[in-house]
Amino acid sequence: MSVVDFEPVNRQSTAERIADRLREAIMRGSLAPGTQLGEADLAAQFAVSRGPLREAMQRLVSEGLLHSIRHRGIFVIELTLDDIIDIYRARTALEGGALELILDGRRTLAYKALEPSIEDMLAYAEKGDAVGVSDADQAFHQALVESAASPRLVRAARTLLIETRMCLGALQTTYPDLLEQAREHIDLREAIATAPPARARALLIEHMDDAVHRLRHQIGS
Numbered sequence: 133m134s135v136v137d138f139e140p141v142n143r144q145s146t147a148e149r150i151a152d153r154l155r156e157a158i159m160r161g162s163l164a165p166g167t168q169l170g171e172a173d174l175a176a177q178f179a180v181s182r183g184p185l186r187e188a189m190q191r192l193v194s195e196g197l198l199h200s201i202r203h204r205g206i207f208v209i210e211l212t213l214d215d216i217i218d219i220y221r222a223r224t225a226l227e228g229g230a231l232e233l234i235l236d237g238r239r240t241l242a243y244k245a246l247e248p249s250i251e252d253m254l255a256y257a258e259k260g261d262a263v264g265v266s267d268a269d270q271a272f273h274q275a276l277v278e279s280a281a282s283p284r285l286v287r288a289a290r291t292l293l294i295e296t297r298m299c300l301g302a303l304q305t306t307y308p309d310l311l312e313q314a315r316e317h318i319d320l321r322e323a324i325a326t327a328p329p330a331r332a333r334a335l336l337i338e339h340m341d342d343a344v345h346r347l348r349h350q351i352g353s
Contacts, residue, residue, distance in 0.1 A: 145184070146180055146184040147184040147185075147187035147188045147191065148188070148191075150178055150180065150184060150185055150188035151188040151189075151191045151192060153178070154169075154188060154189070154192055154197075154198075155192065155197065155294060158192075158197050158198075158208055158294065158298065159294045159297045159298065160297070161297075161298070163208050164208065165208050165209060165210040165211060165298065166207060166208060166210045167207065167208045168204075168205050168206070168207050169189060169198065169205065169206045169207070169208070170205075171185060171186070189206050193206065195290075195291045196209065196291055196295075197209060197291065197294060197295070209298075211295065211298055211299055213347075213348065213351055215295075216299045216344065216347055216351075217344055219292055219295050219296060219299065220296075220340050220341075220343055220344045222292055223273075223289075223292050223293075223296070223340060224336070224337060224340040226277070226285060226288055226289055226292065227273065227276060227277060227289070227336060227340075228333065228336060228337070229280070229285065230276060230277045230279070230280035230282065230285050230289075231276070231280075231324070231332060231333060231336055233280035233281070233282060234276075234279050234280055234324060235324075235329045235332065238279055238280065238281065239324060239325055239326075240325070241279055242275075242276065242279035242324050242325075243321060243324060243325040245275045245276075245278065245279045246272055246275050246276065246279070246317075246321045246324070247321075248271070248275075249268045249269075249271040249272035249275055249317070250268075250272065250314070250317060250318055250321060252264070252267075252268035252271065253265055253268035253269060253272065253313070253314040253317060254311075254314050256268060256310070257310035257311045257313065257314045258311075260310065261310075262305045262310060265305060265307075265310045265313055265314065266297065266300065266305050269305075269313065269317065270293050270296070270297065272317050272321075273289070273293060274286075274289065274290075274293060276324075277289040299347055300347075306343070306346035306347060306349075306350055307346070316339055316342075317339075319335060320332070320335045320336060320339060323335050
């Protein structure tokens, strides 16, 4: 029987680290929608050869955060209103699936896992820090999906959550009252812990529908 020699995988590769940095820049808006990524400039900034940079960019192309135009280059995706609606439909389906797994015996675990993001959201809201609240909001939904103990749901949720932050763009949040944003998540957390399952499901759907409504209003104004 032949033996295949594999490279050690005990540390994150250069391409993975670059991909992480690019994802963060896209999510934060440092790389704005429509921005073209120049290989030479980025390779110089990261102090790497073009090989791992290209590998990193192709990872993000496969994730849908970048897109390649033949003979032109690679660009950060631009999101239309239809894209935004689709993102929230996908999140509703994905997080709804995670919620079903949580309601089937993981409610206490999820309640505890959601506590840190709630505490952060309230603290940032009190300070009027919209960016901090949005970070905590994202952490809440990430923890919600992780509480379902499904690695595939977690992987699928990652890109959707980054796209959600891209939807907000320079707004960072669509809530004029940051405490209201925190309270919505507090209500959802409490429902996950103790409310009838139908109530928890309804609150999650209402939360997603409300987000689309707020984004529609912001884009139209």
